[in-house]
Amino acid sequence: PIIDRHRRDGRRLVQILREVQDQTGWLSPEVLSWIADAIAWPRARVESTAGFYSFFHTRPLGQYRILWSDNITDRMLGSQDLMQAMCRKLWLEPGRVSEDGLVSVEATSCTGLCDQGPAILVNYRAMPGITLERVDKIVHLVRNRVPLAEWPAEWFRIEDNIRRKDILLDHGLVPGEALSAALARGPETMLTEVRRANLRGRGGAGFGTALKWEACRQAEGSQRYLVCNADEGEPGTFKDRVLLNSYADLVFEGMTIAGHAIGATEGLLYLRGEYRYLLDDLAATLERRRREGLLGRNILGTPFNFDIEIHLGAGAYVCGEESALIESLEGKPGKPRIRPPFPVVRGYREQPTAVNNVETLASTCLIAARGGDWFAAIGTAKSAGSKLLSVSGDVEQPGIYEYPFGVTVAQVLADSGARNPQAVQISGAAGTCLADDEFERRIAFEDLPTAGSFMVFDRGRDMFEVARNFVHFFAHESCGFCTPCRVGTALNRRLMDKIAAGQGSPYDINEMFKLHRLMQGTSHCGLGNSATTALFDTLTKFKPAFERRLQSLDYEPGFDLDLALSQARQMTGRDDPGAHLSQEDKT
Ligand code: SF4
Incomplete structure (x- = not known):
């Protein structure tokens, strides 16, 4: 029944694997062969998808x-x-x-x-x-x-832990209000309003939404798709979780407005696997909106048809990249595509596809209801509207803070009750690490663009360990498609672990700087390009946190025999002083 419900369509493989795994407990070789036969895909392809995602298991699991x-x-x-x-x-x-x-x-x-x-x-x-x-x-x-x-x-x-509301979280709209305004305007006028609003993508890159929609609308294709990217995987970000939990109507309405503007009849919400607990409520909201005539055929009595389907991810950070997300939607491993062509020209099922962030789509409701000029008047010259920040770490009140663009980091720290902050990591592991002399900088595309992660570290925190956590994260999440990222993230992890074990030297620090330059210039996608940004920032701004761990500032050990023997000690169960080489022996 699972396979039939998915119409034996291999492009729905990620959903099929998840549902089958729910029933069987794990994806055994027999199960994978059976799925491959049922969808008429080579078994190797099914296996490569099953092996790519961390939430799929090809070995038995515990209850x-x-x-x-x-x-x-x-x-x-x-x-x-x-x-x-x-x-x-x-x-x-x-x-x-x-x-x-x-x-x-x-x-x-x-x-x-x-x-x-x-x-x-x-x-x-x-x-x-x-x-x-x-x-x-x-x-x-x-x-x-x-x-x-x-x-x-x-x-x-x-x-939800919403601490500060502004135009979006305090929108005051009832379901259907923004949509009916958008339908009354028509696609062309709605696009003009979004352009006047200067709406930019809230996923961090800040690409112009109107530009993306126009490109998609004008691209050749028999069908167009609107995809909502709810694969919120950036460490420290949780604002989409709150939007989907308590503002789902706004998100679905934004998707419908976008679908109308680009000429799509199908929308897909790609929900990260970690937010699976939101699935039932989201499905119920979709069902209600269908009953209310806000989705489905002849929406609000007009000729416009549009419906939304939810796809659940399976634990892969790289799927936040739009072309990797599309690969995942098509049942494949989430590896970023070579671009061009861009998804607006050739995306999901080879058709023009607009991929927008959850917050971006929710914001379009404000533009539809209140107009582009109203929206553009809020925020700064290059960053219109408001931004949701996910504030966590050493603060009295972690949670969601919405501000008009242009708010200073210092203001957010004061509002959230930051305790003696020494650093703020903006935009997650791939973002920027700010030292305390930079707290007057502003959250805006022209200064600090961000997807919304705002992690605070007080003066008691070891910034080396912060950087090491991010380095491990990227080594785990690299999809392995290109060598600079696959090897570079693994090398960085090894170097940081070596320094953490007290075996590091200035040579290792130089190696990390070299890797930073190399990976930034040669990685295939944004993950590899930004994987060392936080490490570079921390190395530059908090160098003493690294230096005090170096074994000697001028001694550069090439090989540590005592460390190399640790596995032998473990196997023999010996860890007494006699099983170690003394410092003298080593030299
Ligand atoms: Fe994969 Fe990293 Fe290369 Fe991106 S940069 S394609 S995540 S290996």
Whole structure:
């Protein structure tokens, strides 16, 4: 029935794999062969998709799969100690399935709950605010094989934590109001309004929305598609989670307005796998909007037909890149395409496709209802409207803050109750790290463009560990398609771990600078191009945090024999002084 429901269409492979895995527990070789036969795809293609995404499993899994969000903000809240405590209590090593096949515990990339961490996913259901007491209770429930449906419901409650509203979060529109204004205007006039509004993409790059829509509308094609990119994977970002949780009508209405403007009849919402818990409510909102005549055929009594389908991702940060996202929508591994052609010319199913961010689409409702000039008057000359910031880290009140563009970093720090800040990481692991002499800079495309992540680090934080967390993140998330990124992120991880182990030297720092220059110029997509930005910033602005870990500022060890013997010590169970080489022996 799963395959038939997806019309035996291989392009829906990611959805098929997820649903089959839900039933079978894991994707065994037999299951993959059966799926390949059913959709008439070579088995190797099915296997390559199944092997690409971290939420698909081609080896048996435990009955309970516990994933610990491993963003730096989770770590700052004690996630590593809590995960170790859970593993000890379950007699388990991280990353392994227990001998009885009951449970596995491992780390995963940021789950978008940085305002209420440390967070975990239990069989993909999100649970925020983990404490040692909660760990004890979870271990008890797991040991007693209590079904997840019987766990306390309040453990899974996710708060929005909206701290400051502006034009978008305080929009005052009723469902259908913006859409009916857009339909009355017609596609051409709506495009003119979006151009007058100077609306720019909220995903961080700031590409002109009207320009994108016009290019898509004018491109040759038998069908056009509108895709909402809700693959919010940038560490420290969670504003799309809140928009989809409490402003879903606004997002779907924005998608419908965009679909009308570009001449599409189908819209796709690509929801990150970590936000699976939003799926049922989103599907219910879509259903209600169909009943209310706001989706489907003859919307609001006009000839316009448009419907929306939700696709769930499966744990791959790179799918936030629009062409990788389209590959994923087509059932393939999410590897970025070679561009041109750009998706507006040849995107989903080889047809013109406009991919927009959740917040961008929600903002179009304001433009439809209030006009482009009204929207353009808010913010700065080059950054019209407002921006949602996901504020986390060392602040009294983490959560969502909406400001007109142009707000200073200092203002956000003051409003969120930042405690003695030494640094702010803007726009996630791929973004910019600001030192305290830069806090008068402004959130705006002309100064600090951002997708919305705003992580604060007080003076007690070790900026080396912040950078190391980001370096590990990129090494894990590189899709492996191109050599500079695949090898460069792995080398950076090795160098940072070496320095963390007290084995680093100035040579290693120079190597990282070299890798930064190389990866920026030669990587195939934005992930590789920006993978070293935060490391470079931190190295430049917080150099003492690195230098104090170097073994000697002028001694450059080529090889550490004692370290190389650590595996042998582990195998023989010896770690006494006699099993180590002294410093003298080493030299
Ligand atoms: Fe993949 Fe990295 Fe290359 Fe992008 S830069 S295509 S993520 S390997």
